[in-house]
Amino acid sequence: xxxxxxxxxxxxxxxxxxxxxxxxxxxxxxxxxxxxxxxxxxxxxxxxxxxxxxxxxxxxxxxxxxxxxxxxxxxxxxxxxxxxxxxxxxxxxxxxxxxxxxxxxxxxxxxxxxxxxxxxxxxxxxxxxxxxxxxxxxxxxxxxxxxxxxxxxxxxxxxxxxxxxxxxxxxxxxxxxxxxxxxxxxxxxxxxxxxxxxxxxxxxxxxxxxxxxxxxxxxxxxxxxxxxxxxxxxxxxxxxxxxxxxxxxxxxxxxxxxxxxxxxxxxxxxxxxxxxxxxxxxxxxxxxxxxxxxxxxxxxxxxxxxxxxxxxxxxxxxxxxxxxxxxxxxxxxxxxxxxxxxxxxxxxxxxxxxxxxxxxxxxxxxxxxxxxxxxxxxxxxxxxxxxxxxxxxxxxxxxxxxxx
Amino acid sequence: xxxxxxxxxxxxxxxxxxxxxxxxxxxxxxxxxxxxxxxxxxxxxxxxxxxxxxxxxxxxxxxxxxxxxxxxxxxxxxxxxxxxxxxxxxxxxxxxxxxxxxxxxxxxxxxxxxxxxxxxxxxxxxxxxxxxxxxxxxxxxxxxxxxxxxxxxxxxxxxxxxxxxxxxxxxxxxxxxxxxxxxxxxxxxxxxxxxxxxxxxxxxxxxxxxxxxxxxxxxxxxxxxxxxxxxxxxxxxxxxxxxxxxxxxxxxxxxxxxxxxxxxxxxxxxxxxxxxxxxxxxxxxxxxxxxxxxxxxxxxxxxxxxxxxxxxxxxxxxxxxxxxxxxxxxxxxxxxxxxxxxxxxxxxxxxxxxxxxxxxxxxxxxxxxxxxxxxxxxxxxxxxxxxxxxxxxxxxxxxxxxxxxxxxxxxxxxxxxxxx
Numbered sequence: 098x099x100x101x102x103x104x105x106x107x108x109x110x111x112x113x114x115x116x117x118x119x120x121x122x123x124x125x126x127x128x129x130x131x132x133x134x135x136x137x138x139x140x141x142x143x144x145x146x147x148x149x150x151x152x153x154x155x156x157x158x159x160x161x162x163x164x165x166x167x168x169x170x171x172x173x174x175x176x177x178x179x180x181x182x183x184x185x186x187x188x189x190x191x192x193x194x195x196x197x198x199x200x201x202x203x204x205x206x207x208x209x210x211x212x213x214x215x216x217x218x219x220x221x222x223x224x225x226x227x228x229x230x231x232x233x234x235x236x237x238x239x240x241x242x243x244x245x246x247x248x249x250x251x252x253x254x255x256x257x258x259x260x261x262x263x264x265x266x267x268x269x270x271x272x273x274x275x276x277x278x279x280x281x282x283x284x285x286x287x288x289x290x291x292x293x294x295x296x297x298x299x300x301x302x303x304x305x306x307x308x309x310x311x312x313x314x315x316x317x318x319x320x321x322x323x324x325x326x327x328x329x330x331x332x333x334x335x336x337x338x339x340x341x342x343x344x345x346x347x348x349x350x351x352x353x354x355x356x357x358x359x360x361x362x363x364x365x366x367x368x369x370x371x372x373x374x375x376x377x378x379x380x381x382x383x384x385x386x387x388x389x390x391x392x393x394x395x396x397x398x399x400x401x402x403x404x405x406x407x408x409x410x411x412x413x414x415x416x417x418x419x420x421x422x423x424x425x426x427x428x429x430x431x432x433x434x435x436x437x438x439x440x441x442x443x444x445x446x447x448x449x450x451x452x453x454x455x456x457x458x459x460x461x462x463x464x465x466x467x468x469x470x471x472x473x474x475x476x477x478x479x480x481x482x483x484x485x486x487x488x489x490x491x492x493x494x495x496x497x498x499x500x501x
Numbered sequence: 502x503x504x505x506x507x508x509x510x511x512x513x514x515x516x517x518x519x520x521x522x523x524x525x526x527x528x529x530x531x532x533x534x535x536x537x538x539x540x541x542x543x544x545x546x547x548x549x550x551x552x553x554x555x556x557x558x559x560x561x562x563x564x565x566x567x568x569x570x571x572x573x574x575x576x577x578x579x580x581x582x583x584x585x586x587x588x589x590x591x592x593x594x595x596x597x598x599x600x601x602x603x604x605x606x607x608x609x610x611x612x613x614x615x616x617x618x619x620x621x622x623x624x625x626x627x628x629x630x631x632x633x634x635x636x637x638x639x640x641x642x643x644x645x646x647x648x649x650x651x652x653x654x655x656x657x658x659x660x661x662x663x664x665x666x667x668x669x670x671x672x673x674x675x676x677x678x679x680x681x682x683x684x685x686x687x688x689x690x691x692x693x694x695x696x697x698x699x700x701x702x703x704x705x706x707x708x709x710x711x712x713x714x715x716x717x718x719x720x721x722x723x724x725x726x727x728x729x730x731x732x733x734x735x736x737x738x739x740x741x742x743x744x745x746x747x748x749x750x751x752x753x754x755x756x757x758x759x760x761x762x763x764x765x766x767x768x769x770x771x772x773x774x775x776x777x778x779x780x781x782x783x784x785x786x787x788x789x790x791x792x793x794x795x796x797x798x799x800x801x802x803x804x805x806x807x808x809x810x811x812x813x814x815x816x817x818x819x820x821x822x823x824x825x826x827x828x829x830x831x832x833x834x835x836x837x838x839x840x841x842x843x844x845x846x847x848x849x850x851x852x853x854x855x856x857x858x859x860x861x862x863x864x865x866x867x868x869x870x871x872x873x874x875x876x877x878x879x880x881x882x883x884x885x886x887x888x889x890x891x892x893x894x895x896x897x898x899x900x901x902x903x904x905x906x907x908x909x910x911x912x913x914x915x916x917x918x919x920x921x
Contacts, residue, residue: 210614210617210618210881211593211597212593212596212597212614212615212618212620213618213619213620214597214598215597232917233917234913234914234917234918235885235886235889235917236885236917236918238914239885304756305753306756319753319754319756322753448753449891449892450888450889461884461885462885464589464590464593465589466881466882466884466885467611467614467618467881467882467884468881468882471882
């Protein structure tokens with residue numbers, strides 16, 4: 098070891114003269130590490146017991162400060178090597194992520210049809226945004242409708258799937274449960290199945306002659322043919338079939354208040370059921386990881402202190418799971434605002450546009466209706482909406498963590 | 502047993518000469534045929550042509566490939582059919598890249614978008630043989646606003662009344678020929694767990710009643726919405742009367758995927774569908790004795806839709822001359838008959854209608870529709886207006902919303918897109 102060190106030192110010294118030569122550079126770093134190792138062994142009380150591990154101390158970061166002796170060029174060189182290794186990824190990122198984002202932004206200011214090469218499109222300024230947000234017409238009303246549909250979708254799906262995922266994780270985490278592995282796999286299985294395949298199976302199940310109508314007693318529901326809102330249906334039971342004056346006469350963005358209060362359509366409810374069933378397995382996995390990270394001793398200590406099962410859940414498990422809860426909520430929120438596959442496969446926006454969502458409408462306008470510019474403007478707006486909601490949620494969750 | 506080297510050599514020689522004879526005899530005819538080919542345009546030889554279309558039945562894909570192979574053999578070109586899943590997206594991406602296939606399917610509804618984007622090369626004069634033979638109603642679909650024929654139709658379908666002939670006979674009902682008879686027939690036939698008339702509640706079906714009544718969705722130039730008209734109101738009233746009494750229903754209301762299925766499963770007595778229903782019924786419900794009749798006429802006469810597709814030539818294709826040769830071969834009288842004779846899609850040329858009908862005389866009502874069929878075509882970006890039209894249909898038919906309110910709303914929505 099001593100010989101090696103000496104050798105390294107001499108080479109290291111040489112490297113000072115031949116800056117920029119990689120081989121020497123590495124040797125010198127190794128030598129520096131050795132130096133650090135030696136200083137460490139000198140100062141640590143357990144010196145005799147620990148074998149010298151020359152590469153490890155780099156973790157402390159001190160070799161960099163020691164390096165000042167060796168010269169700044171060494172560090173710069175490392176930066177260059179680092180960028181060299183990063184280049185393929187950065188290029189990929191630029192071409193496949195950054196560039197498309199800016200292209201979409203640019204397209205949203207054009208009247209691009211989606212058919213010609215995009216560079217031939219004419220610039221129309223803010224026309225697309227005006228059509229979607231300001232001008233009283235079909236496009237604005239449809240955008241509002243898609244927002245309404247998706248809004249109900251989010252406020253039903255996110256809480257339910259989060260609660261279900263937590264419940265599943267909690268059940269599967271129980272040590273006393275027999276066949277735990279089986280249940281884990283069973284709950285997780287929907288997530289690894291293709292979402293289109295799952296959607297099609299649900300579509301069959303929800304047909305008028307399908308499984309759901311056969312199993313559930315009561316009148317047959319024409320799930321994918323029914324565009325009535327669930328809240329409207331509920332009010333209908335109490336005899337409220339038409340909008341009471343003030344709700345029907347006032348409108349926001351082309352939809353009356355009565356329309357806004359429709360609730361998710363019957364068809365949308367079927368889609369929500371499918372999505373909740375599919376995603377809760379994935380989210381269960383996140384919760385399960387969190388649960389397994391909670392030390393058992395905490396639970397035991399709480400039990401000794403006389404905490405009930407509910408108390409342990411409320412004051413030990415849930416606070417410890419805060420990062421997972423945040424993650425699951427954010428993922429759920431982003432995922433639900435982007436819902437597309439299930440809608441495409443199960444209802445294609447129908448019946449009567451009652452399951453159109455902004456993400457689906459982007460596709461429809463861009464690829465089915467020849468309005469790629471409008472679709473891109475929708476995409477930009479959707480992006481802003483998701484950012485806004487995630488930000489709000491972040492604020493709420495972080496506020497809570499300050500409280501406790 | 503050993504063979505002397507001499508014998509072995511002789512044997513090898515014989516083998517070689519036999520092979521050589523075969524090779525020559527095989528080569529001679531091919532040389533001869535190559536010489537006869539010289540009479541044909543040389544530019545086709547070895548020309549690669551790609552054709553994009555959507556995935557239809559395996560039989561259809563195979564039939565087109567067979568026809569192309571025959572043409573390839575005859576001309577020496579290399580044309581290939583490449584069916585695309587998710588066609589709208591695929592063709593759009595291919596065209597937006599500035600390249601794309603040489604020839605591609607153009608649906609009549611998508612035609613205005615492609616025309617406006619300048620993606621289609623108009624047919625050069627003389628490229629399409631005898632264009633006047635193509636039904637005027639179909640020629641009109643693929644003619645630019647300037648009056649130039651852009652691409653020749655591949656085939657077409659129309660809507661007609663399809664019914665369970667045995668059931669109608671048993672109930673003593675003749676296929677209705679006008680609106681009054683239709684109402685009576687639908688009422689009489691709503692029995693034994695069947696609905697008299699079943700059709701999808703959407704513009705491509707409801708629209709025919711508007712035509713029969715003398716109305717339409719928009720004016721002729723597609724500049725202004727015209728849903729709110731007395732003619733359309735009359736058409737809607739007929740449908741509404743039948744719907745309120747459950748003599749007319751949508752397929753999903755009687756748990757059928759579409760009208761064809763409703764008829765096959767004996768849930769409907771009459772349906773309004775296109776000629777694609779013929780092979781479906783034959784295949785899935787062979788025992789059904791299906792009858793076909795022209796759609797009942799309204800106060801303004803007969804009316805139906807023509808759904809058609811053309812072979813468009815890509816403006817960016819480098820082989821346009823060869824592409825037009827191929828398109829003409831596929832759509833001239835001979836080509837149209839070769840293609841449509843395999844299936845129940847109709848040739849777009851009047852001159853071969855009789856030959857096509859000879860094999861299937863009962864489908865005459867669909868062919869007759871070509872005389873008065875209207876096109877299923879608007880302007881780019883009109884798709885969501887049609888969605889708006891479909892959206893309120895059930896509520897109008899059931900009487901929950903008045904026709905005037907509905908029509909005003911649809912017109913307003915449509916005009917906001919048309920800019921009128």
